[in-house]
Structure formats: C-alpha cells, structure tokens
Amino acid sequence: MAAEVTAQQLIAKHRPTLDQALQTIRTRAYWSPHPEHPKAYGEDGSLSLPEGKAAFDALQGTRFELDQPGTDDWVGGEVSPYGPELGITYPHPDIDTLLPAMRAGMRAWRDAGAETRAVVCLEILARISARTHEFAHAVMHTSGQAFMMAFQAGGPHAQDRGLEAVAYAFAEQTRTPDTADWNKPQGKRDPLAMTKRFTPVGRGVSLLIGCNTFPTWNGYPGLFASLATGNPVLVKPHPRAVLPLALTVRIARDVLTEAGFDANLVCLAAERRDEGIAKTLATRPEIKIIDYTGSSEFGDWLEANARQAQVYTEKAGVNTVVVESTDDYKGMLANLAFSLSLYSGQMCTTPQNLLIPRDGIRTDAGAKSYDEVVSDLAASVSGLLGDDARANGILGALVNPDVKARLDAASGLGEVALSSKEITNPDFPDAVVRTPVIVKLDGAKPDAEAAYLSECFGPVSFAVAVDSAADAVRLLGRTVRAKGAMTVGAYTTSEEVAAAVEETCLEECAQLSLNLTGGVYVNQTAAFSDFHGSGGNPAANAALCDGAFVANRFRVVEIRKDA
C-alpha cells in the first residue's frame, strides 16, 4: 500500500515541535503547542466550537465504525452525567482474532525507526488537536466535567501530555546511536574492529485501561509512550467514557493508514456491561505493557497478576494540605476553595485532608482559630459557588452514583462545616450537580481515623484538627506512607515548618505545592514541567512523565560483526 503521506513530509511538518518538546522537558519552562482558548480553533482545518458540537451531536445514536478485525458484537450504553444517553455503539472484539492481528504491523512499525514513529504520533496529536471542540463535548458528556474544563483538560492539556510522552520516548530510544564503529587498540597488533547496529524493538501489544474522569488526559501518556516505542496499543476505555478514546483510536488508525502503516497498530476494545474484559486482557500472553488509571483495588490486582507485562498504574491516594500559617489569608482561602470545588473534587489530585492546628494559625489578617479557618474556608467556597452559572462552570456534574452516595454519607462522619448544596443546571436538568461538603474531624480521636485515612473520592474534604505543626507533619508522612498521595500542599510562613514538610515529601516521595495563593492550584500539573504523581508512594507506581515511564517499553537489540 502506497503511503499518502511520507515520513519525510511528516518529519518536515513536526520535527520542530518535537525538538521544542525535547528541549522543554530538559528546561521544564512553560510551553505548549496546543491553544488553551476555545476561540483559537475554527481555522486551518480545525473545528470551531459550533462545528465541534455538531460533530459530537452527529455521533449520537450511531454505530461507531472502526473496521477492526474480529468484531463479534456492538456494545454501548454511555449515559452523560448531564443526563442524555449517547446511544453510540462500538465494536466488541473477539480477542483471539484481534490480538494476533495487532501484531501483524509491528515489524514495519519497528523498521520505521524512532523518528518516523514520533512524527506519526505527532500527526495523530495534530489531528486530535484540530478536533479539540469535538473531544471537549465527548469528554464533557462522559466525565461530567464542565465544558471549559473538558475543553482544556480533555483537549490541549491531554494533547500536551501525549506529546510529552512522545518526546520522552524519542529521547530514550535515541540515547543509543543507530550504528557504532568500535576499535580497540591491541598494542603492536591490529586493533580489534567491529561495526554495531542498535535497533529499538517494542515489547508487544500494549493495553491502555482508561478511566471515567479523564479518559484522554490520563490515557494519552501511556498510549503515545507505547506507540512511539514500537508497540501496538489496544485501548480498553472505561465503559462510561468510551467516546473520547474511540475518537482517538479512529484518528490514530486513519493517520497510520495514510502513512503506510497497519491501522491495527491501534485498536479499541469496548466491552459489554459488567463483562470485565480488562481482567481477561491483562493476563493474555500477547499483552506486554499495561497502563492503568483507576481504583487501587484493581491497580493492585494488575500489579500482582499481570506478571507477563510491564504495569504502570495510577491508583487512589489521600491528598493532604497542611495549613499552618500564611501571609495571604484571603489568597489561601480562595485558592483552596477553588481546588476543593473544581470538577466537584473528582480529581485524583484534589486535596482531601486539610490539617489545621487546633490552636489556630497565624495570618496576615491576624490570628485565626481552627473554627475561624474552617468557617472562613466554607464561606470562601460558598462565595465562589454562590452564582449558579459560575458554580455549574466549576463543578460540572457528579460522574456516577457512587460519588453521590459518598457525598451523602460524608455528613455523617463528623460536624459539617459546609453542607453540600444541590445546584440546578438549566441546560441539563438531569445533571447531578453538588457543592462540596467540608467535615470537621479531630485528628486526636482514633475513631476519626477511619474517615481521614481512607480516600473519599468526590466533593468531600476533612478539616482535621491537629495538635501542632509537628503533629501535622507527622500525620502527613503517615498518610502518604500508608495511603499514598498524588499531591501535597502546605501553607506556612515558617521556614522551619516548610523544611519539615519538604523533608517529609522527599522522604515519602510526594509532590509538594507550597503556599499557592494565585492562579495555580495544587490539583493542576502542567506537562513538560510538572510531574504528575511520583511513582514512589502507594498512589501510583509511575510518574507522568519521566524516563522510567518510557525506558522499559522497548528493548535495544544489538547486531555486531567484525569490521
């Protein structure tokens, strides 16, 4: 099959972007090639907001054709957290047919080399970028994110994380040259001389197990890291969030085909309700790599049972913010209020436990008692979400009934400092929209531990009264060690306390945001600069993105001969 687009054309088009990404992962300065503003789209072949909406609408109630081998059924059932059923059905695979077919294109993909693989991945990302507004709606109506967040986190930010993974994968594969001449002196005799050729080879089929809340943002790093290192990728989306990854698979297949490669290097594995296909796939001998985001229970199962594969997991944790003192009380409250509210606390990075000394804290607005801090924070959240339109824009919708159940139960865990309120979404009357609850707990009471030492995923935070800053630091360390954490925050004007928190984060391997009072939030990380997770505490065994995330997805085969 003749390629419609050559590797040389793709290199000419994308190499500057790749080079900029390679430079940025070394400097970790700000950079992104993917515009964050909705109005930046609509020209040069990209979809405008209404075009994206129309494309999304046109998909509803249809069969999502992918032309994959071994399709034995059509499955669906996605219901938007905003109410509507999507009515889309996807191909269900006979995996005994699909998995062998996915290996067929591996050799040509390997022989294409690291640079061609990278620019093909960049072309896929560019096509995804052009359809960002379609993805925004797809992400919104599967995750329950509000539109702006679905647009940004599901669009440019996810694409950034994918590009970052491609850059790491390319850098890793090109650490070793393609060829080498080796000449070893032998005194007066002729030197020993050899020529050597080094080829990065993929490990086998890579399985991406997608999540409900961030199907693209959490899915793209593993997908692109594996594809760029020579592995076919089988995408198993969360059954409630198939569409964003199905769109991704379709675009990847189109680009692969146009570039002369086998479309089956990227396939979709949609599943029947309660089929649990991930468990079946994860232990298949063809599957050599697994990327997973989701519950600790299944993540731990994968790590223990998918022994034939490299397993990269992002699981659950308990995120802590130490509130000890601040020189910007208002800024701190505003920053925390937004962190707790964004996407109804349904981020793996949302703070859960706020550790506040029971004797209160020092601030630029004077001393504040524990009760004052908690009530001021509650007021700040209430103020932020006081306007229903703004509240809807920040909160989005609850992604599933489990979150609502946990939210409802939370008020029974302690004294409620801020009750959850129901918000109406005029555009989507069936959406379940709730403001966060803040519950007071006493860290000294053993019966409170069960609450604050468990992850309560959703819009639930605990204001935990602690004896002192030192007590807070101890509890922080204990929490990360036992439960893991994707993020840690701290507010303190004391160098001593800051040093103690920093040392605990270094010791327990947790990512720390210190004294955030402006427009950056503890729950947000920027690709190319911030690591998402550390890979060194129980919340995740990998970080997005670093050398360890890509280095073992391929191996280097050396062929040497006498020169």
Added chain:
Amino acid sequence: MAAEVTAQQLIAKHRPTLDQALQTIRTRAYWSPHPEHPKAYGEDGSLSLPEGKAAFDALQGTRFELDQPGTDDWVGGEVSPYGPELGITYPHPDIDTLLPAMRAGMRAWRDAGAETRAVVCLEILARISARTHEFAHAVMHTSGQAFMMAFQAGGPHAQDRGLEAVAYAFAEQTRTPDTADWNKPQGKRDPLAMTKRFTPVGRGVSLLIGCNTFPTWNGYPGLFASLATGNPVLVKPHPRAVLPLALTVRIARDVLTEAGFDANLVCLAAERRDEGIAKTLATRPEIKIIDYTGSSEFGDWLEANARQAQVYTEKAGVNTVVVESTDDYKGMLANLAFSLSLYSGQMCTTPQNLLIPRDGIRTDAGAKSYDEVVSDLAASVSGLLGDDARANGILGALVNPDVKARLDAASGLGEVALSSKEITNPDFPDAVVRTPVIVKLDGAKPDAEAAYLSECFGPVSFAVAVDSAADAVRLLGRTVRAKGAMTVGAYTTSEEVAAAVEETCLEECAQLSLNLTGGVYVNQTAAFSDFHGSGGNPAANAALCDGAFVANRFRVVEIRKDA
C-alpha cells in the same frame, strides 16, 4: 564528622572520567579508563602483581572486619575451586539491626546530589582499580577463573561496567534540572509564575544478590547504579564467592567515611551455610530494589515474590550459534573453539547449541559435511587446549561439583564428538580442570529436545543437526522464546540467511554476533558499547546497561511555589 576529602576535590579528580563515560555511552565507541594489562599496575599507589598476591595471601585465615552494626556471628567456608580453603570469616548480620542502620545515611546521601554521588562512586572504583591484582586473586580463588581472566573480567572489565552504571545513573538523574522558572502567559493579565525544585530521591535499601562465577562483573552494575541514585546497598554475596564483594564493600565504606558520609550506605550480608538469607532479605519491606544473577528458578521466585521491590534479574538461557556457511572456515573454527573453552563454558554467554545443517555447509575451504564440521571443531578445540599450560590458562577450574556432574552426564546424551579430558594444574593439584565435551544431537528427533532445550551450564555443547538454514532459524527463534538467550551467534555468507537470523533476533529480542572469526568472541561484551543481555527474553529482565536499568531506582520529587 569532617570529611577528609571534599566533594569539590572528588569532582576535580573524577569529573573528566565521568564526562568521557557519558560521551561514550552515546557514541558506543571503544573506551576504558581501566588498564587491561597486568603490568600497568604497581605505580601511583596501585598494587603490582606480587603485591596483589601478598595482599590476598594476608587475608586468608583471618576475620574480615567491617565494623558494621548488628553483627551477631562470623561466618565463612569459602574453598577455592583450585583447592585451598580460604579460611576467612565475615560478619553475619542481625538484619533487624542492620537494615534500619542502613537507612540512617540516606538523607545526607540524597542531599549530596547526583554529581557528588557519582564522583564518590568513581573514587570507590578508582580505589578498587588500584587493588585490581588483589581482586584478581580473590576472583580466581572463588570463581575458578584462570588468573588472566580473573584479572581482566574481575578487574578492569567489572570496573568498566560499574562506571557505565554510574554514567547512566548520573545522566538519568540530571535529565531534569535542579530548578526551573515557569512563566505562563495570561493574555493581558500578569503571567502565572512559579519556581520549581526537583530532587532525585532513592527508593530505599537496594539488595545485591551476587553470583559465584562473576562476583564483581555481574555485581558492580547493580551496586553502583543503586548507590549513585541515592540508595544504600546491602551486598549479599554467593557463599562460595564472598571475598571479592567483601573487599568491594570495605573499600566503599572507607571512601564513604572519608567523604563524610555514613559507611553503612554499603554493607555486607554474609550468610551461614544453607541459611538462604537472600529469600528472607528479598521480601523485607525495607528492600526496594534487588539485583540478582543466578538460576532461573530463584530469579523467577524473586520476580514473583519480592513485590515490594524493583527486581532486576539475569537468569539462565540457552545460547545458540547458527552455522550455515562461512568465508573463513579456519577463523570460524578457532573463534568457536575459544568461545566454547573459555572458563570451561561457565559463562552465561557461552554458546550451547551449534545448529548445523545435516547436509553440511559451504566454506572457503570447500563444502563440509555436518560430520566434518563437528570433527573439525573438535580438532580445533583439542588443538587450542593441547598444551596443558595454555589449557589451564583458558579453562580455569570447574566452579563447583554440579558443573562436573553435568559434564559427566553429558556424554550419555548423544554421540560424543569430543570427549572431555582431565587436565592437571601443576600449581593447584586439587583443581578440577576439564576440557569441553561436544555431543551430537539430531534436531529432528523429539527425544533430543530435552537436552538441547535445557540449559546445561558448563563445558558442554551440542552440535545439533538441522534440516536446513530455515530450520535452524526456526529452532533459534523457538529456543530464545522458550528458554531465553544471553547471546546468539551466526555464521553465514548468505544475505538471505543473515537477514532471517537478524529478523529472528529482533523479533525475539536477542543480542546477535555475526560471523566472528577474529579476536572478539560471542561470549564477551564491552562496557560502554555492547549491551549484555536484552531484558526482552526469558534469560534476563534487564540489560547491562541502559536507561531502564537505572531510571526506576530513584524518583524525582518536585517542590513548587508561586514565584
């Protein structure tokens, strides 16, 4: 404690060497800072051959003091494969005392940073290099290697592999800068500005499980990769080969102390006979990294059970050479004869199965039948080892009675093409020295499979008659897939056959040496240039040395704040 030597002094001394190593792992040209000739030692504070021998002699019959915490016994029992008992006893650890003590120095070691850790490691290697002649005797009298091999492989080549690991570790840790300024434009508003600090942190105590045959060569990569990335290293030597690693631990402790660090960052765990301390240590929660060389059985056990640790294994495989045709028959025979004989075939890289078409092969000396090839190879081995002094210098001694038992049993597996002979070592009359056996097997006979599809570690090779070149390539692929391989060799003048062998090695992830007829042998790899193992077939889950070998031994903790 004031350091006797400062980081700045060590940087001034070793940074040029580190830089050269960093450059060489990128070019993969020849380089080594460690002289390969015995006479290169004896000046500038290094031990000459007689001084090294004297130092080794002085150790015998003594207690090997290390001043480690938690020593509860003194254990020993090493007997040289050349006969003499070493009579050395080593500290046996109470691991409940030793493991916590090893963590005490981690923080200062972390805070020292990647460059200081690297140059401290290079100082350790430089001190080891200066005592190369002492190590040569220690390796010889624990592994059974002949002196020259013990000197080279146990000395400079092992030191090269250690330095290579330090270079990879340093490169990996410094991919991310120490600090970054991040400024994100916000249109007309002020940009978002943050400062970020990135710190590589070790995972915890690293366990090195040493092997009998190459205690330093196989031990140094893991030891130095872990130490350079901030982890304390507990060295558990093979009970028959303690001394080379005990010397290493002593030197490491001396250097750490002199540089102002805690000596307990490197400790020894010697064990009582049949204690099996490796199994106990491997599942301790403090152990976060394990490096292992040895049997597949225990390697597989570690991978399955040491779930709290990153596990890097080099296990057993079945190495194959395809003999299809050659334009240098004499060179091929000489090269193969040496490969089969070196260290009595007791290398994980020694060829075991020679696949030869039953219809014979084309050569520059005319067509040769299968029988002729086998008998010519047998004659070549006999010629190489015809002189007892030279034979002793190549063969060394059998490392343990199991090897001799396998050798004795091998002649019952098929028609013997070359019998093993006993060689007397006049210097060490108790040494068990044997020439290799070559056994003919028919690849078409199912009952031969049990022999050639199992690893028969030691001086045993099988000349397997195959139907054709294509049959040989198929069997090669099947062998690597099922049993793994550290090395593959092939002799062919056919581009088609070469391409088929290369494709099989790429497909099955095996390192290939093609048409070696000179002074480089399939069983030898050079640090900085050749990968040892691929990490992609059952013989090993890691390669020496690449990014994957170091990248997950540490994590990066980020601390960010508003600028």
